[in-house]
Amino acid sequence: MRDERFEAALPVGEDPHRYARLLARVHDAAVAGETPPARPRPVIGASWTRMRTRGLDPERGGRGRSLRSDELVERRRASPLSEVLPLLRGRLGGVAEQTANIMVITDADGHVLWRDxxxxxxxxxxALGFVEGVSWGEDVVGTNAIGTALVTGQPMQVYSAEHYVRTHHAWTCASAPVRDPRTGGLLGxxxxxxxxxTVSPTTLALVQTVAQLAEAQxxxxxxxxxxxxxxxxxxILSRVPGPAVVTDPHGWVxxxxxxxxxxxxxxxxxCGAGRAWLPALGECSVEPVPGGWLVRLLDDDPTATFDERTRVRLDLRNSQARIDVNSASGTWNHPLSPRHAELLFLLAVQPGGCTAGQLAAEVFxxxxxxxxxxxxxxxxRRNLGCLLSRxxxxxxxxxxxxxxxxxxxGSLLPHSTAPAVRGG
Structure with missing residues (x-):
C-alpha cells in the first residue's frame, strides 16, 4: 500500500488548472461543513480537521509573534542548520531562482530563519507576510507544507486550495524536515x-533529497x-580506576x-558535575572533561530497580515526542523516534503490558x-534501562x-498510522 504522506500534491498526468479548481470546490465545501465533491488527501484532511477544531479563520489565519531582529540573529546563530546553510543554498538557491520559487529555512518552531x-x-x-522572523506554523497560517511537515515530521507538498487559508491558494510549497542526527529531534x-x-511532482523529491544531504553532513x-x-x-580512561565512559555533551560515547x-x-x-542515576548504567559520578563528560560507574548493577519516587512523563504534545524522568538522583529526558513514541504510548495506556504479538497487531x-x-x-531498553520490563x-x-x-x-502522534493510535 502506498504511503499517502509522501505523495506529491499534484497527481502525475493531472492538469494543474483543472485540479486547482477541483481543490477549490473541495476546500469550500469542507470549510462550510458540506459534503465535498471529492476527498482531500488524508494528510490534508487531517490537517483541515485540526484547523477547524482550533477555530482557525480560513480567510485570515491566526496571529503569531514575529521575532525581533536580535532574536532572529540569535536563533540563526544557535541553529545547527547554519552549519549546512552553504549546502542548502548551493543545492536549492539556484533552483529557486530558475523556477520562480523561493527557498525558505525555518527552525523547529516554524520561524523563518533564511529566505533566498x-x-x-x-x-x-x-505582501503575504512570508518573511524572515515570522512563524509559518499550522496554528498561525493553517495547513501549509512547512507547518504541516513540522506537525507530522514527514515531507509535505501542498498545492493551491489544499492550503487552509484562502490567501495562500495562489501558492504551492514543498517542505522536508531536517533532524539532528545526534538526538533525532527536529531542527527545522x-x-x-x-x-x-510552478507546481511539479518532482519538487518534493528534490527537497527531501537535499534535506537528507544536510542530515548526512x-x-x-x-x-x-x-x-x-x-x-x-x-x-583519560587509562588513569581512571573502575568502569567509566567519556561522552560528548549529548551523551554520545x-x-x-x-x-x-x-x-x-x-x-x-x-548535565553538570556530581552524582546522577543514568538509566543504562545506574548510579554514576559525572565529571567535565574537554569536549564532554567523564562518567564513572558507582553502582555495578545497572538493572537495580527505581525507588518509589520515580516519575515518568511521556510528553506527546509536540511533534518531537520525549520521555521525562524524575527520580531521587536526578532528572533527565530522552527524545523519541516516531516508532518509539508509538510503542511507549501503547505501553503507557496498557499498564498490564503487551506481548510482542499484541504490539505488532496494534502498531502494524x-x-x-x-x-x-x-x-x-x-x-x-538500551536507552531507558530498567524503566521497561519484558x-x-x-x-x-x-x-x-x-x-x-x-x-x-487529532494531533496525537500525527505521523502514526498504527491502528491502535488512529483508532482512538
Whole structure:
C-alpha cells in the first residue's frame, strides 16, 4: 500500500488548472461543513480537521509573534542548520531562482530563519507576510507544507486550495524536515515555495533529497567531533580506576573502559558535575572533561530497580515526542523516534503490558511482525534501562507514568498510522 504522506500534491498526468479548481470546490465545501465533491488527501484532511477544531479563520489565519531582529540573529546563530546553510543554498538557491520559487529555512518552531531565491516571488511573499522572523506554523497560517511537515515530521507538498487559508491558494510549497542526527529531534524545515503555476511532482523529491544531504553532513561533523574527542578520552580512561565512559555533551560515547560497548547514554537535563542515576548504567559520578563528560560507574548493577519516587512523563504534545524522568538522583529526558513514541504510548495506556504479538497487531495491524517489535523494544531498553520490563513488555512496577497529550485528539502522534493510535 502506498504511503499517502509522501505523495506529491499534484497527481502525475493531472492538469494543474483543472485540479486547482477541483481543490477549490473541495476546500469550500469542507470549510462550510458540506459534503465535498471529492476527498482531500488524508494528510490534508487531517490537517483541515485540526484547523477547524482550533477555530482557525480560513480567510485570515491566526496571529503569531514575529521575532525581533536580535532574536532572529540569535536563533540563526544557535541553529545547527547554519552549519549546512552553504549546502542548502548551493543545492536549492539556484533552483529557486530558475523556477520562480523561493527557498525558505525555518527552525523547529516554524520561524523563518533564511529566505533566498526569485526577487519577484520574494516581493509576493513580502505582501503575504512570508518573511524572515515570522512563524509559518499550522496554528498561525493553517495547513501549509512547512507547518504541516513540522506537525507530522514527514515531507509535505501542498498545492493551491489544499492550503487552509484562502490567501495562500495562489501558492504551492514543498517542505522536508531536517533532524539532528545526534538526538533525532527536529531542527527545522527546508522548503521551496512559489506561485501555484510552478507546481511539479518532482519538487518534493528534490527537497527531501537535499534535506537528507544536510542530515548526512551534520552526521559527518558529529562523527568527526566524536573521533577528535576519542583522542583525548583514551588517555583519560587509562588513569581512571573502575568502569567509566567519556561522552560528548549529548551523551554520545567516544570511549569506554570496563563496561560493554554502548553508543549513547542518556545524560541528565542540564548535565553538570556530581552524582546522577543514568538509566543504562545506574548510579554514576559525572565529571567535565574537554569536549564532554567523564562518567564513572558507582553502582555495578545497572538493572537495580527505581525507588518509589520515580516519575515518568511521556510528553506527546509536540511533534518531537520525549520521555521525562524524575527520580531521587536526578532528572533527565530522552527524545523519541516516531516508532518509539508509538510503542511507549501503547505501553503507557496498557499498564498490564503487551506481548510482542499484541504490539505488532496494534502498531502494524499484523501480529506476525514480532521480529520488528522485539528489535525496537531492544533499542528502547538500551536507552531507558530498567524503566521497561519484558515478558510482557511494560513499564516497570515502581515507575509511575503520566501521558501528556495534545489538546486536540487529532494531533496525537500525527505521523502514526498504527491502528491502535488512529483508532482512538
Amino acid at each position: 531565491g526569485s526577487t519577484a516571488v520574494r516581493r509576493n511573499a513580502d 524545515v527546508v522548503d521551496l515555495s512559489g506561485p501555484a503555476a 551534520l552526521l559527518t561533523s558529529h562523527f568527526a567531533a566524536i573521533e577528535a574527542l576519542r583522542g583525548s578520552a583514551v588517555p 567516544a570511549a569506554s573502559s570496563g563496561i560493554a560497548p554502548v553508543n549513547h547514554i542518556a545524560l541528565p537535563v542540564d 495491524g499484523d501480529e506476525r511482525r514480532t521480529v520488528t517489535v522485539r528489535a525496537e523494544m531492544s533499542r528502547l 515478558r510482557p513488555y511494560r513499564f516497570s512496577e515502581n515507575v509511575e507514568v503520566e501521558v501528556l497529550r495534545p489538546n486536540d485528539p
